[in-house]
Every structure is written in structure tokens, then in C-alpha cells.
Amino acid sequence: MGMTMTQKILANKAGLDKVVPDQLILADLDMALGNDITAPVAIGEFRKLGLDKVFDEKKVSLVMDHFTPNKDIKAAEQCRYVREFANEMDIENFYDVGEMGVEHALLPEKGLVVAGDLIIGADSHTCTYGALGAFSTGVGSTDLAAGMATGKAWFKVPSAVQFVLTGEMQEHVSGKDVILHIIGMVGVDGMLYKSMEFAGPGVKNLSMSDRLCISNMAIEAGAKNGIFPVDEKTLEYIAVHSDRKPVIFEADEDAEYEKVYEINLSEIKPTVAFPHLPENTRTIDEVGDIKIDQVVVGSCTNGRLEDMIMAAEILKGRKVAKGVRTIIIPATQKIYMDSMKMGLLEIFINAGAIVSTPTCGPCLGGHMGILAKGERAVATTNRNFVGRMGHPESEVYLASPSVAAASAVLGRIASPAELNGREG
Amino acid sequence: MNAKGKVLKYGSNVDTDVIIPARYLNTSDPKELAAHCMEDLDPDFRNKVEDGDIIVAEQNFGSGSSREHAPIAIKESGISCVIASSFARIFYRNSINIGLPIIESPEVVAETDDGDVLEVDFTKGEITNVTKGKTYTIQPFPEFIQELISAGGLIKYNKAKM
Numbered sequence: 001m002g003m004t005m006t007q008k009i010l011a012n013k014a015g016l017d018k019v020v021p022d023q024l025i026l027a028d029l030d031m032a033l034g035n036d037i038t039a040p041v042a043i044g045e046f047r048k049l050g051l052d053k054v055f056d057e058k059k060v061s062l063v064m065d066h067f068t069p070n071k072d073i074k075a076a077e078q079c080r081y082v083r084e085f086a087n088e089m090d091i092e093n094f095y096d097v098g099e100m101g102v103e104h105a106l107l108p109e110k111g112l113v114v115a116g117d118l119i120i121g122a123d124s125h126t127c128t129y130g131a132l133g134a135f136s137t138g139v140g141s142t143d144l145a146a147g148m149a150t151g152k153a154w155f156k157v158p159s160a161v162q163f164v165l166t167g168e169m170q171e172h173v174s175g176k177d178v179i180l181h182i183i184g185m186v187g188v189d190g191m192l193y194k195s196m197e198f199a200g201p202g203v204k205n206l207s208m209s210d211r212l213c214i215s216n217m218a219i220e221a222g223a224k225n226g227i228f229p230v231d232e233k234t235l236e237y238i239a240v241h242s243d244r245k246p247v248i249f250e251a252d253e254d255a256e257y258e259k260v261y262e263i264n265l266s267e268i269k270p271t272v273a274f275p276h277l278p279e280n281t282r283t284i285d286e287v288g289d290i291k292i293d294q295v296v297v298g299s300c301t302n303g304r305l306e307d308m309i310m311a312a313e314i315l316k317g318r319k320v321a322k323g324v325r326t327i328i329i330p331a332t333q334k335i336y337m338d339s340m341k342m343g344l345l346e347i348f349i350n351a352g353a354i355v356s357t358p359t360c361g362p363c364l365g366g367h368m369g370i371l372a373k374g375e376r377a378v379a380t381t382n383r384n385f386v387g388r389m390g391h392p393e394s395e396v397y398l399a400s401p402s403v404a405a406a407s408a409v410l411g412r413i414a415s416p417a418e419l420n421g422r423e424g
Numbered sequence: 425m426n427a428k429g430k431v432l433k434y435g436s437n438v439d440t441d442v443i444i445p446a447r448y449l450n451t452s453d454p455k456e457l458a459a460h461c462m463e464d465l466d467p468d469f470r471n472k473v474e475d476g477d478i479i480v481a482e483q484n485f486g487s488g489s490s491r492e493h494a495p496i497a498i499k500e501s502g503i504s505c506v507i508a509s510s511f512a513r514i515f516y517r518n519s520i521n522i523g524l525p526i527i528e529s530p531e532v533v534a535e536t537d538d539g540d541v542l543e544v545d546f547t548k549g550e551i552t553n554v555t556k557g558k559t560y561t562i563q564p565f566p567e568f569i570q571e572l573i574s575a576g577g578l579i580k581y582n583k584a585k586m
Contacts, residue, residue, distance in 0.1 A: 037491065040452050041452045048583060075450045121490075122490055122492075123489075124489050124514055126490075138514050139490060139517065139518075140490055140491075141518075142521035189437070189483055189512070222484065222512060366446055366447070383488060386441065386442050387445050387464040
């Protein structure tokens with residue numbers, strides 16, 4: 001029996017010819033990542049080991065993105081703690097305010113992760129880099145500490161479920177709708193411990209931005225990772241962003257999958273996940289009349305340039321509805337700059353939205369757009385758990401940038417198609 | 425290795441955002457985190473919890489964010505063990521790594537009620553529902569996991585071996 005793409009990367013990094021599901025392996029890391037919330041705990045644990053350097057100062061990334069620019073004194077202290085550690089350890093990839101962006105948008109953009117890599121991150125959305133043909137997964141702070149110390153991590157080799165994609169997405173449908181559709185289908189624990197492996201002729205019709213968004217939310221189905229095959233689009237993306245050489249792994253033809261789903265992209269409609277689980281999905285025509293107070297476009301899920309463009313296409317020449325606070329957060333400095341050069345920021349501000357410096361901020365209820373009791377937001381973020389964006393009795397509806405922007409204009413959860421033929 | 429305490433029972437998909445809301449993640453001090461443990465799911469948790477208590481929950485406990493602050497808050501609250509039908513994988517790993525014993529057992533979860541007293545013998549691999557007078561067999565923790573939990577977590581365990 002052959003190996004899946006994930007299993008091949010794990011075998012390679014463990015120095016083994018073959019691995020099988022449930023096998024425990026010790027594998028070499030190409031990158032260990034932490035942020036301003038998880039790194040302080042990891043550094044505290046690392047310090048207990050009494051080491052004076054990390055395993056490789058080029059292979060650790062520390063990104064100050066969650067509660068930055070520092071939202072309060074405690075957040076400032078946490079960042080200072082990480083900053084001092086980064087200086088002391090000569091961590092090359094330390095990203096502070098001015099250089100930082102939302103970590104999972106930043107690392108691919110900086111070319112720090114490429115196909116064939118094995119990456120752990122003390123952030124659950126580390127699975128994003130599967131879009132580049134890498135194995136990447138979220139861990140906790142202690143695993144990050146051990147990884148920073150030894151350059152290794154242990155894994156249980158996952159079994160896999162294959163998603164064969166066919167067809168092409170319709171207008172106003174993007175990667176977010178695809179992954180919400182899948183999570184709605186398999187449930188928030190449907191892929192627990194497993195790899196989600198994407199394949200099929202539909203892959204080539206997905207942009208890198210779509211793929212990054214889809215891999216990003218693999219964790220929302222409980223998956224260990226979500227990985228795409230490497231094709232021309234992947235290689236072009238890596239060539240533009242990185243000077244590192246990608247290593248291409250392909251699933252064997254006789255690789256074993258626990259289950260195979262076929263998904264026709266052309267049948268997917270704009271999709272919204274209702275509170276309080278990402279699996280509570282409804283297509284846009286099933287939503288009903290739900291008034292909203294806030295819209296957030298941004299995050300590691302949908303804060304890339306393509307997402308900004310999607311939102312701008314809807315908001316151009318329009319105004320957000322009175323009473324809908326619309327917060328747009330380009331995920332990195334480069335995306336911010338590119339959005340500015342393309343005139344997108346002007347479109348947003350003219351529409352009555354605000355544009356924030358990069359931050360995870362409201363996605364996890366940190367700052368920059370917290371909800372009051374009873375308020376509702378449509379967000380392009382990744383989780384709609386109880387209290388995720390603020391008060392435990394507030395509500396988050398997850399959607400694509402197109403749906404979020406259309407909802408901002410109409411003041412209720414709305415399809416972009418509703419704006420067709422209207423002034424804009 | 426043993427744990428004994430009364431059961432605090434919860435449902436499915438108890439995520440790490442309700443175990444410890446992100447608004448409290450501007451600190452990693454275990455005591456401060458424990459003061460807000462389970463706050464958005466069960467505001468009364470702080471008053472109910474006593475040293476040794478056992479959390480019993482249904483599927484996918486600890487889903488969502490990778491924040492290790494979640495098992496830290498639970499452990500610091502005095503919880504001696506978490507038993508669930510299934511766990512989210514990052515939470516499972518984090519709990520073992522910080523020395524919080526956790527056990528997957530859909531059978532025990534199905535037959536345990538809030539307030540029951542459970543006794544867990546990790547070495548023998550037994551869970552006894554003292555209230556209901558029933559004993560269940562579970563997979564005992566391998567020796568290294570028992571040592572790791574006794575040492576107080578992965579780093580202390582490794583340090584002791586170094």
C-alpha cells in the first residue's frame with residue numbers, strides 16, 4: 001500500500017522509507033512558529049531547559065500579531081518578553097510592529113515556508129501552509145519549546161481523507177465557501193486526527209489565495225493538516241516569494257484513504273456558518289433576514305490581497321449601511337501597501353469602512369472591534385464560537401469577503417448577487 | 425497514579441475559547457487563567473470546582489485554538505483528570521505535555537452524571553464510578569506518559585533525563 005502526500009513528507013523528515021498510519025515518528029523541523037500569545041509560554045518552558053540558543057536561529061519565527069499594536073500593558077509585557085528572547089537568541093525571523101503581519105499570511109509571503117517543508121506552529125491555523133504542498137500543523141507552547149530546543153517534534157502518522165475537486169467556482173464564490181461547505185458536510189470533528197488531502201482537476205482552478213484559505217480552516221474540521229498537490233501555480237507562487245527550493249511530494253497512486261469525497265466546485269454557493277460552530281452552515285439563499293452590527297474583513301483566513309480585491313469590488317461606489325461598523329484589516333504590511341497602490345483603501349474609506357493596520361485583533365476577541373452583548377457580526381475569520389469576538393452573548397457569522405462586503409452594504413447577511421444591477 | 429473527585433459534566437465541542445476566553449490571554453500566569461476557567465460556558469465553574477474534581481465531557485473536547493493556556497487553566501483550577509468521548513488533537517497533546525491526565529472513554533462519559541464521584545487508577549487502567557458502583561477498564565497510560573505526568577510535564581520530564 002502506498003503513502004499519501006502527508007505520509008511521504010513525514011517519512012522524508014523522519015529519515016524513513018515508509019510510514020504507516022498511527023506510527024509514532026520523530027521528525028526534523030524546517031520551521032517552528034510562535035506568536036505573542038503562545039510564545040511567552042513556550043519561552044518560559046524553553047528557559048527551564050537552561051539552553052543558551054535555539055536549534056537554528058533561521059528556523060524559528062516569532063510574530064507579534066495577536067494583541068498588537070499592544071492593546072494593553074499586559075500585552076505589551078508579553079511582547080517585550082518575546083522581543084528580549086528573540087534578541088538574545090538572534091532569532092532571524094522576529095516580526096514586530098512595522099514588519100509584522102498576521103502570521104499565516106506573513107510566512108508564505110516572506111517565502112519562509114515552501115513545498116516539502118515540515119512546519120509546527122503554536123497556533124492552530126498553522127495548517128495553512130498545506131496550500132503550498134508542505135506538512136504543517138498546530139501544536140501547543142510546550143511542543144514549540146521542545147521544537148525550538150531540539151529542531152524535532154514527534155508525530156503520530158495520520159490516516160487521510162481525500163477530497164477530489166472538480167469543476168470551477170461560480171461568480172462570488174471563493175475558497176472560503178468551499179471550506180465552509182466541506183466543514184458543514186463533515187462536521188467540526190469529522191476529520192479529527194486525520195489529513196485532508198485535496199486532489200482532482202478542480203485544484204488548478206483555485207488560486208493560491210483560495211487554497212491558503214481552504215488549508216487554513218482544515219483545523220475547523222478537526223484535521224491535523226490540509227494539503228494540496230504542488231502544481232504550476234504553487235511553483236510560481238514560491239518562485240516569486242522565496243529563494244528556497246521547493247521539494248515536491250506526490251501521493252502514491254495506491255495511497256490509502258479512509259474515505260473519498262467528490263466535490264464539484266461549480267455546485268458550491270456562497271455559504272455562511274451560523275453561531276456557534278463552523279459546521280452550522282447554510283447557503284446564502286437559506287439565510288433569512290439577519291440584521292448585523294459589524295463586518296470584519298481580514299484574518300489569516302481572508303486577509304490577503306485577493307480578499308481585499310473581493311471586498312473592494314462590492315464596496316466600490318457604494319456605502320455601508322448606517323449602523324454597520326465595517327472593519328477591514330489587510331493581513332500584512334505588503335498587502336496594506338498593495339491595497340493602497342491599487343486604490344482599494346480609498347474605496348473602503350469612501351464606503352464608510354475603516355482600514356486597520358495588520359492584527360489578528362477582533363478575530364479572537366482581542367481588540368479592534370469587540371462585540372457588545374447581543375450584537376452580531378459577519379466576519380471573514382475562522383471561528384464563531386461562544387464569545388469569540390467579544391461578549392458571550394454576541395454572535396459571529398462566518399463568510400467570504402464578497403458576502404461580508406455585501407452584508408455591510410445591505411445591513412443584513414446578504415448575497416453579493418443581490419447588488420447586481422443596483423447602483424455601484 | 426490516581427485521581428479522585430466529583431464530576432463536572434459538559435456537552436460536545438467544548439472549545440478552548442470557552443475554556444479560557446482570549447480576552448484573558450494577555451497573561452500566562454496559571455492563577456489568573458484559572459480565575460476565568462470555563463467562564464463563558466459555566467460562569468459558576470469557579471465556585472463549584474474543588475481540588476481533585478474531574479471534568480467529563482462529550483465529543484471533541486478542547487477544539488479550536490492551540491492555546492496551552494486552556495489545559496493550564498483547567499489544571500490550575502484543581503481538576504485532576506479530564507475524561508471525554510473524544511478530544512481535539514492539539515488539546516490532547518498539550519494536556520499530556522503539561523502533565524494534565526486526560527482519557528478518552530465514550531463508555532464512561534455515557535454512563536456518568538454530573539456530581540458522580542469517579543476514581544481513576546492510571547497505572548491499572550481502571551475508572552470506578554463510586555456513586556454508581558461500577559468499574560470500567562481503560563487503556564493504562566504507558567510508563568513514560570505516567571512518568572511525564574508525575575514529573576509535571578514534558579519539559580520537566582526531559583530536564584530530569586538530561
